[in-house]
Amino acid sequence: xxxxxxxxxxxxxxxxxxxxxxxxxxxxxxxxGEVVAIIGSSGCGKSTLLRCFNRLERINGGSLIVNxxxxxxxxxxxxxxxxxxxxxGMVFQQFNLFxxxxxxxxxxxxxxxxxxxxxxxSVRLARFYLDKVGLAEKAxxxxxxxxxxxxxxVAIARSLxxxxxxxxxxxxxxxxxxxxxxEVLMVMKQLADEGMTMVVVTHEMQFAQEVARRVFxxxxxxxxxxxPPREVLKNPKSDRLRAFLSRMSxxxx
Numbered sequence: 001x002x003x004x005x006x007x008x009x010x011x012x013x014x015x016x017x018x019x020x021x022x023x024x025x026x027x028x029x030x031x032x033g034e035v036v037a038i039i040g041s042s043g044c045g046k047s048t049l050l051r052c053f054n055r056l057e058r059i060n061g062g063s064l065i066v067n068x069x070x071x072x073x074x075x076x077x078x079x080x081x082x083x084x085x086x087x088x089g090m091v092f093q094q095f096n097l098f099x100x101x102x103x104x105x106x107x108x109x110x111x112x113x114x115x116x117x118x119x120x121x122s123v124r125l126a127r128f129y130l131d132k133v134g135l136a137e138k139a140x141x142x143x144x145x146x147x148x149x150x151x152x153x154v155a156i157a158r159s160l161x162x163x164x165x166x167x168x169x170x171x172x173x174x175x176x177x178x179x180x181x182x183e184v185l186m187v188m189k190q191l192a193d194e195g196m197t198m199v200v201v202t203h204e205m206q207f208a209q210e211v212a213r214r215v216f217x218x219x220x221x222x223x224x225x226x227x228p229p230r231e232v233l234k235n236p237k238s239d240r241l242r243a244f245l246s247r248m249s250x251x252x253x
Contacts, residue, residue: 007030007033024045044220050199086115088164089166108122125161132160188211208229219241
């Protein structure tokens with residue numbers, strides 16, 4: 001029987017940096033197999049919330065359970081952290097590829113070191129996921145030989161090689177030239193269609209509208225509106241969300 005518990009459950013979550021309160025009692029759930037888009041203006045706390053989900057940032061208050069692991073436990077040990085990072089993949093704005101390693105080596109390093117995969121199995125998985133993101137022919141290339149869109153697709157494939165249950169994306173297209181955005185979003189759409197649990201911080205409103213099951217609008221560290229994309233993006237209730245959406249592009253990707 002499939003576990004019906006949420007993939008991510010957060011309640012009254014607080015995060016501060018010094019005297020600056022960034023997250024001010026944020027609550028919500030993300031179900032297994034669900035795609036959730038987090039939108040909002042720069043500085044609203046959306047990337048901080050995402051980073052809390054794999055404990056790149058420690059919360060200061062409230063509760064947070066991700067993939068069954070209690071991240072509000074201050075005594076969380078190294079083994080639990082390794083388990084969390086193995087099952088919660090993250091793709092950043094910048095690609096964070098090792099420049100001195102080939103694409104294939106970038107993809108096989110963590111599965112061998114963290115998961116204990118054999119070289120043969122890690123190479124098999126790496127080639128499988130490179131093919132999945134349309135870059136099978138780039139296995140022996142180095143990062144500086146790739147376009148920005150190709151680097152980001154490699155970064156997605158690298159995360160998939162860890163066999164994650166949840167994928168976090170922190171504005172994955174913001175560092176790309178506009179003509180390269182579509183190729184990355186197409187890979188993300190494919191993952192969504194296959195049932196991957198995904199949380200995406202994004203400014204791509206068309207992507208949020210087409211792919212996300214729900215949208216969270218963060219404003220000044222709080223969830224101001226939340227619901228299905230058609231409801232949140234097409235019929236916003238708050239003046240702040242209406243003002244935000246008026247500045248965003250809904251161009252097709």
